[in-house]
Every structure is written in structure tokens, then in C-alpha cells.
Amino acid sequence: MPFQQGSARTRQRTVLLVGIAVLLAALVLAVVLASLLTRREQEDGPKMLKWKDRGTTKNLQEVILGRCYNYVMARYPEVGDKDCLKIWDSLKHAFIYKNPCNITSEDYQPLMELASHPIPCNKSLFWSKTNDLVHRYTKSNQNFLTLEDTLLGYMADRVSWCGDPSAPGINYESCPKRSECESNPGSVFWKMASKMFAEAACGVVQVMLNGSVEAGAFGSSSIFGSIEIFNLNPDKVSEVHIWLMHDIGGPQSESCSGHSIKRLKNILEARNFKITCEDNYRPVQLLQCVHNPDHTDCRICTDT
Numbered sequence: 001m002p003f004q005q006g007s008a009r010t011r012q013r014t015v016l017l018v019g020i021a022v023l024l025a026a027l028v029l030a031v032v033l034a035s036l037l038t039r040r041e042q043e044d045g046p047k048m049l050k051w052k053d054r055g056t057t058k059n060l061q062e063v064i065l066g067r068c069y070n071y072v073m074a075r076y077p078e079v080g081d082k083d084c085l086k087i088w089d090s091l092k093h094a095f096i097y098k099n100p101c102n103i104t105s106e107d108y109q110p111l112m113e114l115a116s117h118p119i120p121c122n123k124s125l126f127w128s129k130t131n132d133l134v135h136r137y138t139k140s141n142q143n144f145l146t147l148e149d150t151l152l153g154y155m156a157d158r159v160s161w162c163g164d165p166s167a168p169g170i171n172y173e174s175c176p177k178r179s180e181c182e183s184n185p186g187s188v189f190w191k192m193a194s195k196m197f198a199e200a201a202c203g204v205v206q207v208m209l210n211g212s213v214e215a216g217a218f219g220s221s222s223i224f225g226s227i228e229i230f231n232l233n234p235d236k237v238s239e240v241h242i243w244l245m246h247d248i249g250g251p252q253s254e255s256c257s258g259h260s261i262k263r264l265k266n267i268l269e270a271r272n273f274k275i276t277c278e279d280n281y282r283p284v285q286l287l288q289c290v291h292n293p294d295h296t297d298c299r300i301c302t303d304t
Contacts, residue, residue: 049164051100051174053186057159058172064088067155079117079151087114087155094185097169100162101181103188112192115152119145121203128224129210129217130245137208137284144206147197156193161185194223198231205232208243208284209261212250216260229267239274243281248292255279 057063068084090111095103125144127134138144147153162175162185176184207224209217219225232240244261246252254260256277268275289298 049100049171049174051162051171051176052180053175053177054160055173055175056161056170060159060161060170061088061092063159064091064155068151071151071154075154076151082115082117082151087111090114091161094189095161095163095170097165098163099165100171100176100184103183103185105188105192108189108192112152112196115155116196116200117151119150119197119200119202122205123203124197124201124205126198126205126207126224126228127209128207128219128222129213130208133245133284133288134208137287140287141283147194150193150197152193153197156189190223191227194227195231198228199233201232202236204239204241205237206241206243208245208281210247211244211252211254211258211279212247214251214253217244217254217258218260218264220263225264229264230271232271232273234272237273239276240268242275242277243284244277244279245284245288246280246297248288248295248297 065084065088068082068087072079072082072084094107094111098107123143123145125134125138125146127146134146135148138146138149148157160175162171163169164171175186178184178187211217242256242261242264244254244256256279261277265275265277289295292298
């Protein structure tokens with residue numbers, strides 16, 4: 001009997017140990033499976049949407065803050081005090097963690113109010129299809145300001161940004177083009193900034209257009225043609241001077257009597273603006289010839 005009792009205890013102990021071993025194995029297996037599932041969920045979880053345009057500019061915060069401080073402290077201190085940290089925060093909150101195709105004007109309204117400043121009369125210079133030339137001109141002639149020479153435009157020029165609903169809320173890989181969705185962060189920003197720039201214009205305003213573009217110098221779908229021209233205030237703006245520039249060595253597709261310029265004049269006249277138009281405005285042409293002094297198109301620049 002004692003032997004049988006000892007054998008029974010041994011069997012019980014063996015069963016208990018086997019049970020404990022099975023339980024431990026089950027726990028280990030559960031932990032491993034949970035880890036694998038978590039990793040798969042992370043890999044298969046929400047990903048940044050893929051768009052066709054470049055992503056958010058690297059170090060965007062530092063770029064915006066640096067430009068803001070440079071503008072208000074060195075370039076145009078007459079603008080007065082501007083809270084660059086608040087300006088950055090308002091820009092960030094306009095797009096971070098948001099679907100980049102659902103941006104609204106309300107998202108940017110705080111930014112517009114924080115960064116706005118008066119534009120002196122007779123200094124507003126609008127442009128279309130003359131990006132490089134018009135900004136070379138304003139750098140050499142401080143009597144004129146384009147949108148990109150205002151605080152808003154200076155901070156945002158040639159940088160990009162967009163958000164994403166998933167972490168970290170900013171998409172550095174890609175952002176949507178206008179053709180993918182119109183209500184993207186860049187398009188909404190520039191439309192609002194352009195509207196505000198046009199509304200602030202007073203006195204004589206200038207517009208530089210490209211007469212070498214085959215499709216026509218004035219485009220109704222451009223920012224100037226669709227937004228700025230309709231937000232000029234006839235009670236504040238006395239005249240609109242059109243400078244129709246041709247590329248050095250390029251085709252002269254259109255002159256001041258061209259078809260698209262006539263459409264532009266009709267729009268302006270209907271809004272009661274006085275208009276002048278000049279082919280190859282000499283001060284700008286002289287700047288073109290600095291870079292092309294020996295070209296035959298520049299002989300007029302050296303005539304005495």
C-alpha cells in the first residue's frame with residue numbers, strides 16, 4: 001500500500017508539472033502571436049497618402065520662422081512688430097493632421113490676419129508667366145512689390161506643405177497637385193494671399209505679362225486672371241499699366257494689340273479702370289539685356 005500511494009503521488013506530481021508546462025507554453029505562444037499581430041497591424045495600419053507633387057519642405061518650421069524674422073527685422077522693418085511664432089503656429093494648425101484635399105479658407109484666416117500689412121500705393125506689381133523676370137526686377141528696383149515680396153508671399157515662396165490624418169500629421173513624402181484636388185493646402189493659401197494682395201492695391205498698379213507664350217499673354221484661369229483682376233478696387237486703383245515682355249531670342253507671339261490683351265482690356269474697362277499697355281517696358285528690357293548683352297534683341301538697349 002505505501003508503494004501504491006507513492007506511485008499515485010508521483011503520477012499527480014507529473015500531471016501537475018505537465019499542466020504547468022503546457023500553461024507556460026500557451027502563455028509564451030500567446031505573447032508571440034500578440035507581438036506578431038501588433039507588428040502586422042503597424043505595418044498594415046494607416047499610411048501616408050501618395051500624391052503627385054513634392055512633399056512638405058524639410059525643416060519647414062525653421063524655414064518659415066527664419067524668413068519671418070528676416071523679413072520683419074532686416075528686409076522691411078517698417079512693417080512693424082509681427083509675432084513670428086504665432087504666425088508659424090497658425091500656419092501649422094491650418095493643415096496638420098488634416099486631409100490635404102479638404103482645406104478651407106477658414107483654416108487660413110488666422111494666418112492672413114496675423115501676417116497682413118499695408119501695401120504702399122503705386123507699388124503693387126502683378127504678374128503671370130513671368131516669375132523669374134518679375135522677381136529679378138523687384139530685387140533690382142525697390143519701388144515695386146509683388147505678392148512674393150510681401151510677408152506672406154516671402155515666407156511661402158518655393159516651399160510646400162500638407163498634412164495627413166495619420167501620425168505624425170505632416171506628409172513629407174508627397175502633396176496633392178491642383179489637378180488631384182483644388183482644395184489642397186498650397187492652392188487655397190495662394191488664392192487667399194493673392195486676393196488679399198489685390199484688395200490692398202491702390203494708386204497705379206502694374207502687371208507684367210509674357211508676350212512670348214504661344215497660348216497668349218493673358219490667361220483667364222491664371223491666378224491673376226481669375227482672382228487678382230477681380231479683387232482690384234476701382235475706388236482705390238486709378239490706373240492699370242500692362243508691361244508686355246518678350247523673351248530675349250524668344251518668339252513675339254503677342255503684342256499690346258493681341259487677342260488675349262484685348263480680352264484683358266475689356267475686363268478692366270468693364271470695371272472702370274484706366275489702362276495703358278507697353279511692349280517691352282524699357283527698364284525691364286534693360287535687365288533682360290544684362291544677361292544677354294550680345295544678343296541682337298538687345299541692340300536697342302545700347303542705342304544712344
